[in-house]
Amino acid sequence: MYAIHHGAEVIYDVDDRNALVDPQQGVPHSDVSSSGKPDVFRFHSDESAIVHNPYPCFGAPGVVWPRGFPLNKVQLVDSSTCSSEGAMDSQVIGVVQALANHDPDVDAIYRMTYPPGGLPFSFVAEDSSKAETRNLRAVPASAFTPYNAQATLHFQVAFWGLLLPTTVDGRVSxxxxxxxxxALLPAVGAVAAFSPGWVEQVGNPRNYLADFKAEFPLYQRSGALVEFLLQYRDLVSNASALPLEIEALAVAMYEYGIVEDEDVALMQAWLEDLRDAGYAFPEYDMQHQSTAAGVARQQHTSVDEKLPALQIGRGQPSPGELPRVLLVVAILSARPERRNAIRSTWSAWGDERVELRFFTEAPAENNPDAESITAALEEEMALHQDVVLMDIDSGMNFALKLVWAMQWMSHRWMFNFFLRLDDDYFLCLGRLLHELETTFKTTQEPPKIYAGHITCGRSGNTRIDEAYMLLSTSLVTRVLSTTDLMCGGHGGVTAGWWFTPGNPLNEAGDVTWVHDPRLDHSGRALKQESADNVCKTHMGLHKIYPDTMTEVWNKSQAYDDNDHGVSLLHYITDQSCKHVPAGVSQSTFNRDHAQPCETFTGNTKIHCGAGGC
Known part of the structure; x- marks a missing residue:
């Protein structure tokens, strides 16, 4: 751990494999004070480039990038622009990263695939006579650049940023x-900067494949993390309590799945240690924080809608505005083979308008295979980053799981529609997204839609089947902001009771029940017709298992959602059940083990159908 003494001005964080190129000169730039210097240049970057790759600008050969740089940005010209904006303004230097010659900090993908002559190499600027190629160059104000712990200077204004996460591999930390x-440097008027190499790294032989496995979170999550943090910058607003902002961001990193809760506790202890050591946290800089957040403001409009008062499940809602998407999809799934089938088929129709997650729970402790199931789940979660482990006991508590998924999604996104789906549904996602866009654009006020396949039970037991349940965000808000919310064993029965006219969540009778006849809920469609282009006639097919799902997907890719521009509200006149307005009666709901959601116990054994549990 770092020893931070009162009055310290700079800390040199260095790896023991890095030797100074010129020991007589010592560590360059260590005298750069918090006042800023006119000979510090800033990389120029287009505002659309949210990350910047400085390596080509310092003479790296060919296509090369720093470890942790989002792979989908490597080939983008805008992400490695080398022109400068001139001398830096009044912002101060928070962190300086020295490039390392001979064996620079690149990831395992580069090390395993670079062309002959790619390693080792030294950074040699094309024109070393120009001051901007010899001096510090700051990261663009609107961008992020990954730096490492191999040869880095940290100045007083950024001492709080020294802590390394411990719940991830060292190649990621x-x-x-x-x-x-x-994410927080602009809030204190500071920037990160890069310097030409003052160290040479000659390390021991590495196991590149082991490095690749260790670095996998970088390859999979860096791009999404940068987008999240860029938006988060716009939320930082507490001018007098930077430690609170640091702690809040640590919590957000945990809730986003980047680190574990142990790192949140470590950050809290670190902040307390800084205070005890006499460290004076820098003051908030409104001018420069506003500038850095400009891109996020341009891309995300303000939202008047308030976050619901979340009550069930873990975590707290993030402050301020969350990223907005059109649709969130919560798939209840305990079967990895079904999740893999969805990942490789219809979920590929998704785009930036949709966020999809699989919700499951840990195996019971008395399950003889609990250890192997848990290990497989952990591996799947690390690989795909789309599985959410619910802290809910297994059993007949599907309504509670529905609420839990609503809350988890609401913590992370503002959305227009929420879809709860079974894992044996083939969804025509492209068609659905297009129609939801149309629905949203053709209504004068936010829709209040409760949609899916209406199950026509006896009077007092008519509901949307929970295998496909689509709710507009206004209804999700009602659910999550209701005190003393009641749950039954089944999500469908519970939601049907919630939204029955006159009941607590539909007292005014303003909820629109929508039966979509294009949902093949019975699973009979493929027995009666060919699987060719099923999305021409259907919105979704139920009871589709992995082998069939692949077949349907392979025959459905010719679908063009531009052919279908109708709104879901087009179907509200479909009188599929004569007693739709009656919905679910109190007596039917009571028979479904109705209890307060906060204290619900689902001890009833789940009945497993032909597809298994």
Whole structure:
């Protein structure tokens, strides 16, 4: 751990494999004070480039990038623009990253695939006579650049950003630290900067495949993390309590799945240690924080809608505005083979308008295979980053799981529609997204839609089947902001009771029940017709298992959602059940083990159908 003494001005964080190129000169730039210097240049970057790759600008050969740089941005010209905006303004230097010659900090993908002559190499600027190629160059104000822990200077204004996460691999930890720190540096009027190499790294032979496995979170999550942090910058607003902002961001990193809760506790202890050591946290800089957040403001409009008062499940809602998407999809799934089938088929129709997650729970402790199931789940979660482990007991408590998924999604996104789906549904996602856009654009006020396949039970037991349940956000808000919310064993029965006219969540009778006849709920469609282009006639097919799902997907890719521009409200006149307005009666709901959601116990054994549990 770092020893931070009162009055310290700079801390040199260095790896023991890095030797100074010129020991007589010592560590360059260590005298750069918090006042800023006119000979510090800033990389120029287009505002659309949210990350910047400085390596080509310092003479790296060919296509090369720092470890932790989002792979989908490597080939983008805008992400490695080398022109400068001139001398830096009054912002101060928070962190300086020295490039390392001979064996620079690149990831395992580069090390395993670079062309002959790619390693080792030294950074040699094309025109070393120009001052901007020899001096510090700051990261663009609107961008992020990963820096490492191999040869880095940290100045007083950024001492709080020294802490390395401990719940991730060392090949990931310093990158996550760099992104975390850069999210808050603009709030104190500071920037990160890069310097030509003053160290040479000659390390021991590495196991590149082992490095690749360790770095996998970087490859999979860096891009999404940067987008999240760019938006988060716009939320930082507490001018007098930077430690609170640092702690809040640590919590957000945990809730986003980047680090574990142990790192939140470690950050809290670190902040307390800084205070005890006499460290004076820098003051908030409104001018420069506003500038850095400009891109996020341009891309995300303000939202008048308030977050619901969340009551069930873990975590707290993030402050301020959340990223907005059209649709969130919560798939209840205990079967990895079904999740894999969805990942490789219809979920590929998704785009930036949709966020999809699989919700499952940990195996019971008395399950003889609990250890192997847990290990497989952990591996799947690390690989795909789309599985959410609910802290809910298994059993007949599907309504509670529905609420839990609503809350988890609401913590992370503002959305227009919420879809609860079974894992044996083939969804025509492209068609659905297009129609939801149409629905949203053709209504004068936010819709109040409760949609899916209406099950026509006896009077007092008519509901949307929970295998496909689509709710507009206004109804999700009602659910999550209701005190003393009641749950039954089944999500469908519970939601049907919630939204029956006159009941607590539909007292005014303003909820629109929508039966979509294009949902093949019975699973009979493929027995009666060909699987060719099922999305021409259907919105979804139920009871589709992995082998059939692949077949349907392979025959459905010719679908063009531009052919279907109708609104879901087009179907409200479909009188599928004569007693739709009656909905679910109190007596039917009571028979479904109705209890307060906060204290619900689902001890009833789940009945498993032909598809298994």
């Amino acid at each position: 310093d990158t996550w630290r760099s992104y975390f720190t850069q």
